[in-house]
Amino acid sequence: MKIAAFSDSHGLLPQIDPVDVVVIAGDISPLQIQRNDVMMSIWFQDEFLRWCKDLPCERVIFTAGNHDFYFYNYAAMRAMIKESDLKDKVIFLADEKYEYDGKVFYGCPWCTGPLGWAFTDKKVELFYKLIPNCDILITHQPPKVDALGTSYPGQAWARDFGSKRLLKAIEERNIKYNFCGHIHTGTHNGIEYNGTKFYNVSLLDESYKNVFPVTYLEI
DSSP states (O other): EEEEEEOTTTOOOOOOOSSSSEEEEESOOOOTTTTOOHHHHHHHHIHHHHHHHHHHEEEEEEEEOTOGGGOOOHHHHHHHHHHHTOOTEEEEEEEEEEEEEEEEEEEEEBBBOOSSTTTTTTTTTHTTTTTTTTEEEESSSSSSSSTTTEEEETTOOEEOBBBHHHHHHHHHHOOEEEOOOOOOOOOOOEEEEEEEEEEEBOOTTTOOOOOOOOOOOEE
């Protein structure tokens, strides 16, 4: 299975080479309209779904991030996907699993903070406990592994935002791959730890400039 993965595009819809599955680990919404449900519904239908329809892939499997306020409205999103005749191609996962071509995907949008943003909660560990055994775990929050969730790694002002609770949940399960984002400048070259391969797949840096490429791999 060939996969293209990215996150934190914030309105950018990148060009994708032919693959089987496109994985998106949250923060898709354009920053300037992220809290405007009317504008987001227009963008989601006219821009995002149109882009998905033209993608050279069989599935687009995505979860939300802390900037994706509109994605709380699961029913409206799924209605738009269905009306666009994309219900078999575009799959939104929020604490749900989905099987395709013998691989189990699970999407968890919840982040440890900062509170007041979308999909953040003081009891975030309760959502992490729902994560099942799966082949591919899609989270917006990075777990605490090496510098996966470290902003500006290697700099004096670097800060690690990786989640120990999410890492613990992953360690207790049989999970082969984890795609995440949220902390834009976290390590992007992939990390293998305790039998799981972790990838921060953010496209933008902390200044919201597109400096990282889409991640491609075959599993």
